[in-house]
Amino acid sequence: MLTKSPPQTQRRFSPGRTLWRSLNLLVAPDRLPLTIILLGVLFRVGQYLFNRSLWIDEASIALIIKERSFGQLFEPLNYNQAAPIGFLLLVKTATILFGYNELALRLTPLLCGVASLPLFYLVARRLVRPGAVPIALALFAVADSLIYYSSELKQYSGDATVAVLLYQATYLPLAKTNSFTFLKLLGTGAAGAILLWFSHPSIFILAGIGMVLFLKNALARNWRKVALLLIPGIFWLVSFAIFYVVSLQAATSNQGLLDFHEVFFMPMPPLTPANLTWLATNFFFIFQNPGSTGLAGLGALCFIIGGFAYYKKQTSNFWALVLPILFALAASGFHKYSFDGRLLLFLLPALYLLIGEGVAEVREVTRKVSPVIGLALVVLLLALPVASAFIGVGAPRTKEELRPVLAYYQANRQPDDLLYVYYGAGSAFQYYQDTLGLGQNCCIMGVGSRDDWSQYARDLDKLKGKSRVWVVLSHVVNNEETFFKYYLDQTGKELDALQTPGSMIYLYDLSGK
Numbered sequence: 081m082l083t084k085s086p087p088q089t090q091r092r093f094s095p096g097r098t099l100w101r102s103l104n105l106l107v108a109p110d111r112l113p114l115t116i117i118l119l120g121v122l123f124r125v126g127q128y129l130f131n132r133s134l135w136i137d138e139a140s141i142a143l144i145i146k147e148r149s150f151g152q153l154f155e156p157l158n159y160n161q162a163a164p165i166g167f168l169l170l171v172k173t174a175t176i177l178f179g180y181n182e183l184a185l186r187l188t189p190l191l192c193g194v195a196s197l198p199l200f201y202l203v204a205r206r207l208v209r210p211g212a213v214p215i216a217l218a219l220f221a222v223a224d225s226l227i228y229y230s231s232e233l234k235q236y237s238g239d240a241t242v243a244v245l246l247y248q249a250t251y252l253p254l255a256k257t258n259s260f261t262f263l264k265l266l267g268t269g270a271a272g273a274i275l276l277w278f279s280h281p282s283i284f285i286l287a288g289i290g291m292v293l294f295l296k297n298a299l300a301r302n303w304r305k306v307a308l309l310l311i312p313g314i315f316w317l318v319s320f321a322i323f324y325v326v327s328l329q330a331a332t333s334n335q336g337l338l339d340f341h342e343v344f345f346m347p348m349p350p351l352t353p354a355n356l357t358w359l360a361t362n363f364f365f366i367f368q369n370p371g372s373t374g375l376a377g378l379g380a381l382c383f384i385i386g387g388f389a390y391y392k393k394q395t396s397n398f399w400a401l402v403l404p405i406l407f408a409l410a411a412s413g414f415h416k417y418s419f420d421g422r423l424l425l426f427l428l429p430a431l432y433l434l435i436g437e438g439v440a441e442v443r444e445v446t447r448k449v450s451p452v453i454g455l456a457l458v459v460l461l462l463a464l465p466v467a468s469a470f471i472g473v474g475a476p477r478t479k480e481e482l483r484p485v486l487a488y489y490q491a492n493r494q495p496d497d498l499l500y501v502y503y504g505a506g507s508a509f510q511y512y513q514d515t516l517g518l519g520q521n522c523c524i525m526g527v528g529s530r531d532d533w534s535q536y537a538r539d540l541d542k543l544k545g546k547s548r549v550w551v552v553l554s555h556v557v558n559n560e561e562t563f564f565k566y567y568l569d570q571t572g573k574e575l576d577a578l579q580t581p582g583s584m585i586y587l588y589d590l591s592g593k
Contacts, residue, residue, distance in 0.1 A: 112214055117197045120221030123469045124193045128231040130476035131182055133483040135582065136555045137161070138233035139508040142185050145172050154326055159507060160340075162331035165323075166278035167235040181515070182233075189237040193230025196241040197221060200429055203247045206256065207397055208390070208433050209440055216436030218462055222469035223432075225370035225425060228477050235279065239426035242279035243404075246272065247429070250312065251289045251400055255296075260308045269315030276319050280328065281408060281417065281426040286316050288403030296396050332416050341418035348413045359409075362419060369421035371431055374464025379435055382461065386438030401430035435461075480582030482508045482554045486516055488578045489550055489585055497548045499523040500540075502564070504555035505583070523552075533563050540567055547591040548575070554583035 134142055140159035145168065148155075153168045170188040178184035200220050204213045220226065229237040249271040253264055272286050290313055297305040331337065346362075347355040364380050373379030391398040405427055411417035439461065443454030482505060489499065501509050503526045513522065524543075529535030543549050551568065553561050561584065568574070568588050576587035 113201050113217060116214065116217050116221045117201060119469075120197045121194050123222065123227045123472060124190060124230040126473045127227055127476050128183070128186060128190045130231075132231075132476065132478050133481045133583070134182060134185075134233065134508055134511055135480035135482075136504065136507050138185075139511040141168075141171070141233050142180075142511050143507060144168070145175055145185065146180060148172075156327075156330035160334065160336045162280070162334065162337060163235050164238075164278050164280055165327050166274075167238050170278075171233070185233050186231050189232055189234070190230050192238040192241040193226060196226075196237075196244055199241065199244045199248060203244055203252070203429065204433060204436070206252055207247070207394075207401075208437050211440035211443060212386070212433070212436030214436075215439045215458065215461070216432040219373070219432040219435060219465065220428065222372075222462070222465045223370070223428065224372040224465065224468050224472070224477075225421070226372070226428065227469060227472060229422065229425060234422070236422050236425045239279045239281055239423075240428055242275050242282050243285050243426040244429050245275055246282060246285045246289065247400070249275070250286065251293075254293055254309070254312070255396065255400070260305055262311075265308055265311040269312030272312060273315040273319035276316070276323055279426065280331070281404075281423070283320055284404040284407040284411070284417075285426065286320075287407050288400055290316065291403060292396050292400045338415060341420060344412065344418040344420040344423075345415050346409055346413040346419060350409075350413060365421075366424060366427070366431065370425050370428060372465055372468075373435070373461065374468070375460060378457075378461055382435045382438030382442070382457075383431065384438070385441055386434040386436065389441040390434060390437045401433060404430065478581040480508065480554050481580035482552075482583045483512055483516075484580050485552060485554070485578060485583045485585045486512050486518065489552070490516055490518065492576065492587075493550065494548060497550060498543060498546050499550045499552065500526060500543060502526045502551070502553045502556065502560075503528040504557070504560075505552055508554060509552065530557065530560070533560070536560070536563065537567055540564075540571070544571065544590050544592065547589050547593075549588050549590050551586045551588065552583070553585070 140161050141163060144153075144157055144159060144161060150169060150172060153172060154165055157163065167188065171185060174184045174187045175181075178187065197217075197220065201213070201217050204216050208216065226237065226240060250268045253268055254260065257264070272282075272289075276282050276286070290309070293309055294306060294313075297303075297309065347358055349355065350359060364376055367373045367376040367379035367383070371379055387398065387402070390401075408417055408424070408427070409419065412419040417423070439454070439457055442457055443451075446453040486509070493499075499522055501523045506525060509523070512518070513520075527535050527539045529539075540551075549572075551564065553564060556564075565586070568586065568590075572588040572590035572592075574586060575589055578585050
């Protein structure tokens with residue numbers, strides 16, 4: 081007897097259900113690290129492709145790259161700049177391969193920023209508990225400072241990458257082993273010696289690693305290992321000595337740089353009541369800049385909790401992460417290294433690992449009371465940085481947008497127009513002067529006089545009688561733009577203007593008619 085099979089129900093396609101399943105796949109525990117890494121790459125590449133204008137510091141490095149041969153990059157830098165030789169060599173190579181343009185100049189920082197993401201994940205897996213890894217990795221991926229400096233023609237993105245590489249290539253091979261082979265000692269020695277040339281603060285990381293390994297084995301009375309550690313130690317010391325003589329000595333004695341960074345040097349002695357205030361203020365400020373944790377106080381609290389928990393379980397690893405911070409502080413006290421946000425990007429790997437440990441510790445302790453506490457902590461810690469990273473995709477970060485200002489001048493100038501350039505825009509103007517084809521004698525470069533604005537007035541007085549004068553301002557400080565605008569309004573008539581982030585141009589009739 082034939083029977084009819086029950087009719088099969090045909091599933092309807094549901095975009096919402098499909099999207100939800102896709103999201104679940106992306107955030108599954110085994111796929112979450114890859115998702116975070118890919119998002120971090122997206123944020124960095126998006127900022128890079130926005131291709132904002134070079135600002136004064138970047139333009140100065142760009143001019144150094146253009147004006148010097150490979151050999152001349154080993155000499156002290158002009159334009160009041162300091163950068164590791166290895167970084168400069170990589171940037172120079174990129175311009176030879178891909179041309180002298182912003183994207184080629186910034187390629188090295190981008191590659192450093194992208195490479196640091198999987199490298200940081202590998203280090204985090206070996207140094208902190210599993211529950212801390214996604215938190216630390218997420219902070220590293222969405223940090224505003226790391227995204228921004230991955231497309232800045234400066235070495236700071238490379239500082240963070242070199243820090244991660246040093247933990248991966250020098251600390252972990254020697255800390256996570258029961259035996260020191262000659263090949264391993266030689267490899268770690270060579271890795272540290274080479275990486276020193278790509279990052280100024282790498283010496284703080286190596287000093288911390290070396291001290292931890294030495295004391296750990298000395299306290300265990302393992303004198304054979306102590307003696308063997310001299311092999312990589314000698315590599316590092318010799319390399320640093322050469323690097324100091326060739327590059328760092330000039331940078332640490334540059335009076336212009338010392339004056340600029342004066343406020344970022346730790347006051348000595350550090351333990352007086354007034355100076356303790358400086359230490360406390362700068363400790364919390366690290367979690368804002370360069371830490372980019374959004375709620376800096378919460379980031380600091382998680383760091384402290386994570387530090388205590390990690391110290392009890394992984395004492396040697398704790399000191400390997402924390403000692404570089406103390407060494408950088410000491411160097412700043414002796415006016416050898418600035419404790420300024422952008423120069424502290426090399427500390428972010430350690431910072432995020434211990435914050436991740438703190439979050440994991442809180443979640444573990446409060447799990448039985450209420451899992452919501454741990455979840456709320458994660459949301460509070462990550463909400464602002466994640467939102468900022470996604471907003472940055474649609475509204476990339478800017479600094480001093482001089483290129484569109486000069487392009488506007490190029491498109492609207494008339495044959496007899498005069499162009500006056502405020503001196504703070506000097507390096508950036510010099511870069512775009514060539515790339516935009518403005519010519520060599522196209523402008524009057526203004527006087528530098530931030531301490532005496534009357535000099536600006538006398539400078540502008542020389543332009544009186546001219547019917548069309550373009551005035552370019554960029555990298556202005558202390559309301560200088562307001563002064564220029566007020567004085568020009570008093571002596572002439574504004575005909576045209578364009579303002580962009582950090583830069584502006586005004587067209588004035590100063591003929592007096």
